[in-house]
Amino acid sequence: MSRIAVIDADLIGRKKHRFPNLACMKLSGYHKRCEDEVVLKTDYEGLEDFDKVYLSKVFTDTFIPEGILEKTNVSYGGTGFFYDKAPKLPEEVEHHMPDYHLYDEWVQGKLDAGAKRNEYRFYLDYSIGFLTRGCFRKCQFCVNRNYDRVCIHSPLPEFMDPEQKKICLLDDNFLGHPEWMRMLKELKDTGKPFQFRQGLDERLLDEEKCRELFSCRYDDVYTFAFDDIKDAEMIEKRLILARNYTDAPLRFYCFCGFDRGGVWGEEFWADDIFGLFKRIEILMKYKCLPYVMRFERYAESPFRGMYISIARWANQPGLFKKKSLREFAELNGIGSACYRYMDNFERQYPQAAYFYDLKYEAVSRGGERI
Template sequence: MKKIAIIDADLVGRKRHRFPNLVCMKLSAFEKEKGNDIELKMDYKDLNQYEKVYLAKVFLDTPVPEEVLSLPNLTYGGTGFFYDKAPPLPYEIEHHMPDYHLYDDWISQEIMKGKTKKEFNEYINSSIGYLTRGCFRHCPFCVNKNYNQVERHSPLSEFLDPKRKVISLLDDNFFGHPDWKEMLLELRATGKSFKFKQGLDERLLNDEMCELLFSSKYAGDFTFAFDNIQDARVIERKIVLARKYTDRPLKFYCFCGFDRAGKWDREFWNRDIFELLYRIEILMKFHCLPYVMRFARYEESPWRGVYISIARWCNQPNFFKKMTLREFAKLNGEQSACYRYLDEFEKAHPAAGYFYDLRYGG
């Protein structure tokens, strides 16, 4: 029996992390099946005592001590290290049923410290996996930009735990696969709630997709993406189509701070703020919720604080639904950084005032 440590770097290195690492769970199951002793390691101390250490991370900005990466007993990987060039797992690991109990002891310890069971819902109640992988959009900022099509990846049975209430799907562009209907009907037939954590491609929706999707037992908000102002008209048309089938909340990831021309100059930063506000206006009009996601280089913007303020407003639906951006800034106080950032941008660009006073559902 080998003594093996598994480190979920995002869990160790981030303040909040509410979703388990699928690779870590598959590695754990694979090694346990071989009779090895597995420990979910919560720090980087004394790693030389293990015969093998697996380290995985999803996010690029999750810190990992540099000296750890040179350890002879370490194997590391994931998009957090290699982004779009992450090497695939060996087939027998990639297609192994995950070890859904890898995090159990850690969860118990966290609850004993005062956290609630609800905070670990994804760890406790979800079956997690991919029915499909890949995309054909070639978005330059996306981890899937090197794919040319959507491919079948795993059968549902490969990761479905009958005891778990929810199916959490990590598919990149589910409706981009020609067999979407067959797979969606299989999901519905389980009788379980399911959700697409990465969102769905609104631009692909048709009547049949809408009828089946919106009548399903879906967990949480339906989530899509509105990343490019050039898609405004098609997004509006598809929201109108969706509204024929559901009144439930539609949430849209709104990516910003990425210059497709690669310049990141002042002209871009000014335009990008306005394009973000315009996308928010469109979503407001149709009673949809934006969720602002910022590319890391927004930190370089002269309007960094404006990005932060807009994201804080949008990403808290209780505020977004009840008050305008200007009212949100005033709620923070006229001496606050939020108010100052927005005020400075409006003084430089008076046209921004129109967007500041827009109201959800107004």
């Protein structure tokens, strides 16, 4: 029997951690089946006491202490280290049932300290996995840009634990696989609520997909992506179609701060912000919610504060539905950094005033911007 340490680096290095590391859970499940002793390490002390240490991270900016990766008993992987070139897990690990109890002690500690259970629901209530992997879109910024198609990855029973109440799918582009309907029916037949955590491809919606998808026992909010204002006409047509089938809340990831032309000049930064504003207006029109996601180089922008302010406003649904962006700035206070960022941007680009005053309820009703 070997002593195995599993380290979820994001668990240690980030302020908030609301989602388990699937690779860590699979490694734990595999080694427990081999009758090894497995420990979830929440620090980097005493690693020499273990026969093998597995270190994984999802986010590229998660800090790893100096010297850890050079230890002879440490193996590391994940998109946080290798982005789109992350090595695959061994087949016997990749297709092993995840250990849904790996985080139990850590989660219980958080709950005992007063945390709300809902914040840790993905550790407690969900079976998590991929039915498919890959995407054919080849977006420059995406970790899946090296794929050219969507492939079957795992059968549902491989990662669905009967004891877990719900299912969370991490598929990259589920609707892009020809067998989407068969797999969707299998999900429905479980009777369990389920969700696609990474979002679905709105551009692939048609009558059949809308009818099947929006009749599911869906968990949380249907999530899609609206990453480029150039797709506005196509996205709007799909939104009209979707609204024929559901009044349910729809959320769209809105990626920004990435220059597809590779120039990263001041003209790009202003255009990018206005492109984001236009996408948000379209989503308001169809009672959809934006979720602003910023590429890391947004921090280089002369309008860095605008990206932060827009995201803080748009990513709080309760506030977004009630307040315009201008009202949000005023709520922060005339002396606040948010107000100053927006005031300076409006002075430089007076046309921003139109978007500052957009209000969710008014736009969704087709009414005045008040």
